[in-house]
Amino acid sequence: MTHANLRPKQRQTYRHxxxxxxxxxxxxxxxxxxxxxxxxxxxxxxRAGVVPNAAYRHFASHAELLQAVRAAALAAxxxxxxxxxxxxxxxxxxxxxxxxxSLRAIGSAYLNFAEREPGxxxxxxxSFDPDVPEGxxxxxxxxxxxxxxxxxxxxxxxxxxxxxxxxxxxxxxxLAWSTVHGFALLVLDGPLRPLGPGHRQAIAARLLEMVExxx
Amino acid sequence: MTHANLRPKQRQTYRHxxxxxxxxxxxxxxxxxxxxxxxxxxxxxxRAGVVPNAAYRHFASHAELLQAVRAAALAAxxxxxxxxxxxxxxxxxxxxxxxxxSLRAIGSAYLNFAEREPGxxxxxxxSFDPDVPEGxxxxxxxxxxxxxxxxxxxxxxxxxxxxxxxxxxxxxxxLAWSTVHGFALLVLDGPLRPLGPGHRQAIAARLLEMVExxx
DNA sequence: TGTACATCAGTGAACGCGCGTTCACTGATGTAC
DNA sequence: TGTACATCAGTGAACGCGCGTTCACTGATGTAC
Numbered sequence: 001m002t003h004a005n006l007r008p009k010q011r012q013t014y015r016h017x018x019x020x021x022x023x024x025x026x027x028x029x030x031x032x033x034x035x036x037x038x039x040x041x042x043x044x045x046x047r048a049g050v051v052p053n054a055a056y057r058h059f060a061s062h063a064e065l066l067q068a069v070r071a072a073a074l075a076a077x078x079x080x081x082x083x084x085x086x087x088x089x090x091x092x093x094x095x096x097x098x099x100x101x102s103l104r105a106i107g108s109a110y111l112n113f114a115e116r117e118p119g120x121x122x123x124x125x126x127s128f129d130p131d132v133p134e135g136x137x138x139x140x141x142x143x144x145x146x147x148x149x150x151x152x153x154x155x156x157x158x159x160x161x162x163x164x165x166x167x168x169x170x171x172x173x174x175l176a177w178s179t180v181h182g183f184a185l186l187v188l189d190g191p192l193r194p195l196g197p198g199h200r201q202a203i204a205a206r207l208l209e210m211v212e213x214x215x
Numbered sequence: 216m217t218h219a220n221l222r223p224k225q226r227q228t229y230r231h232x233x234x235x236x237x238x239x240x241x242x243x244x245x246x247x248x249x250x251x252x253x254x255x256x257x258x259x260x261x262r263a264g265v266v267p268n269a270a271y272r273h274f275a276s277h278a279e280l281l282q283a284v285r286a287a288a289l290a291a292x293x294x295x296x297x298x299x300x301x302x303x304x305x306x307x308x309x310x311x312x313x314x315x316x317s318l319r320a321i322g323s324a325y326l327n328f329a330e331r332e333p334g335x336x337x338x339x340x341x342s343f344d345p346d347v348p349e350g351x352x353x354x355x356x357x358x359x360x361x362x363x364x365x366x367x368x369x370x371x372x373x374x375x376x377x378x379x380x381x382x383x384x385x386x387x388x389x390l391a392w393s394t395v396h397g398f399a400l401l402v403l404d405g406p407l408r409p410l411g412p413g414h415r416q417a418i419a420a421r422l423l424e425m426v427e428x429x430x
Numbered sequence: 431t432g433t434a435c436a437t438c439a440g441t442g443a444a445c446g447c448g449c450g451t452t453c454a455c456t457g458a459t460g461t462a463c
Numbered sequence: 464t465g466t467a468c469a470t471c472a473g474t475g476a477a478c479g480c481g482c483g484t485t486c487a488c489t490g491a492t493g494t495a496c
Contacts, residue, residue: 016472016473019472019473040448040449040450041449041450041451042448042449042450043448050472050473050474051473051474051475052449052450052451053450053451053452053453053473053474053475054472054473054474056451056452057471057472057473058472061450061451062449062450062451125400125405126404148406171414171417171418171421174398174401174407174418175418175421175422175425177397177401178394178395178397178398178401178422179393179394179397179425180393180397181397181400181401181405182392182393182394182395182396182397182398182399182400183389183393183397184397185340185396185397185400186389186392186393186396189341190340190396191363192389199386202386203386203389203390206386206390207389207390207393209429210390210394210425210426210429210430211425211429213428213429214424214425214426214428214429215425231439231440234439234440255481255482255483256482256483256484257481257482257483258481265439265440265441266440266441266442267482267483267484268440268441268442268483268484268485268486269439269440269441271484271485272438272439272440273439276483276484277482277483277484432496433495433496434494434495434496435493435494435495435496436492436493436494436495437491437492437493437494438490438491438492439489439490439491439492440488440489440490440491441487441488441489441490442486442487442488442489443485443486443487443488444484444485444486445483445484445485445486446482446483446484447481447482447483448480448481448482449479449480449481449482450478450479450480451477451478451479452476452477452478453475453476453477453478454474454475454476455473455474455475455476456472456473456474456475457471457472457473457474458470458471458472458473459469459470459471459472460468460469460470461467461468461469461470462466462467462468462469463465463466463467463468
């Protein structure tokens with residue numbers, strides 16, 4: 001630190017220092033390894049090196065901790081999507097190509113995330129809480145948009161490019177999302193689990209193609 | 216009973232009489248009301264009016280009971296599909312119409328079942344066990360086919376009717392299933408839960424249309 | 431036809447487990463005089 | 464600049480809970496002689 005912290009009125013250390021963050025990180029690690037059921041308050045405090053009830057200084061209940069972990073998982077997925085989107089340059093392609101590529105990027109980021117981080121993926125979508133505000137930034141990526149909003153942007157681009165008729169734009173995210181979400185789940189812990197990676201990739205490609213064609 | 220039971224060597228009553236069935240039915244009732252987590256061995260014995268460990272005469276473990284309940288849930292879904300399929304007469308329509316109608320029937324039976332029996336639906340697909348034999352009749356409907364196999368039959372009809380090109384038949388069940396499964400889950404406990412029934416119906420129709428078109 | 435016996439479905443009591451949560455507390459820190 | 468004090472993050476101990484599972488048992492039933 002070359003200069004004093006400008007943030008005033010915020011205690012920086014006391015015994016632990018930043019227990020809330022430590023608990024959240026432990027919770028995310030638990031979710032990563034074992035899904036939402038593995039996010040156990042007592043285990044999070046153990047990992048943070050603190051007595052169980054200390055958690056209650058920072059989270060009102062186990063449910064609140066789990067909710068924070070879920071938001072982090074959604075944010076991680078949003079980041080994955082942003083990364084995938086950043087891979088191509090809009091000025092190097094036609095508007096229509098860019099729009100289609102955007103949608104495909106969203107879809108494959110979704111599936112990649114589910115495959116690479118199954119625990120976080122499950123946590124993000126299991127026992128979804130409808131009371132959580134839609135625009136909550138804690139579940140967004142660097143762009144400030146959450147996964148659902150990023151999908152919406154891609155669909156808007158399709159309309160602007162004239163690929164998707166305006167009258168089919170409404171609810172289109174639900175169609176696209178359903179498809180890709182179902183596949184992710186069937187592969188994750190459903191009857192499609194035995195599929196090898198190659199086979200899975202091939203089906204995923206057909207799936208995205210189906211959405212593009214059938215939207 | 217007008218004549219003696221021909222099945223020999225099978226004790227018919229003792230205290231309870233048919234505890235295995237009673238436990239299974241209790242388990243199904245629990246799943247119906249609360250999903251897979253609600254299938255609690257002790258609660259099932261309570262409902263059967265029996266001491267907890269009595270269950271171990273009929274199920275080796277809690278997991279085995281849950282597996283039996285899952286099979287029953289899949290059988291119930293298969294029955295729903297069969298009911299939907301029985302609603303139209305193949306001789307009153309062209310082969311192509313019949314094939315398309317069959318696929319749509321499978322899809323809407325799936326969604327109806329998920330909506331009407333959310334607990335059983337969740338139980339059927341949560342923590343799917345890949346070790347279970349594919350042809351297990353305990354998860355099939357009256358036709359002897361399980362939901363996945365019924366979907367396969369509908370797709371075969373599409374090919375026979377010349378609606379679906381043979382080379383696109385492979386893995387087609389995965390595409391169709393993913394779509395409808397994802398939608399069911401997003402509605403059930405995902406971000407689409409707030410949707411009203413009318414809105415939901417409309418999207419479901421578009422979804423089935425998309426599959427038909429994009430397959 | 432009657433009696434002795436083996437079977438085995440259900441009993442009764444107890445286990446250890448880990449969980450979320452509550453309570454009264456302590457003691458290092460930042461702040462006011 | 465030094466001292467008294469309020470704050471509040473983390474402690475220590477304990478709760479009640481319901482779960483799955485194990486053990487040695489009992490006693491009604493079906494069967495063999």
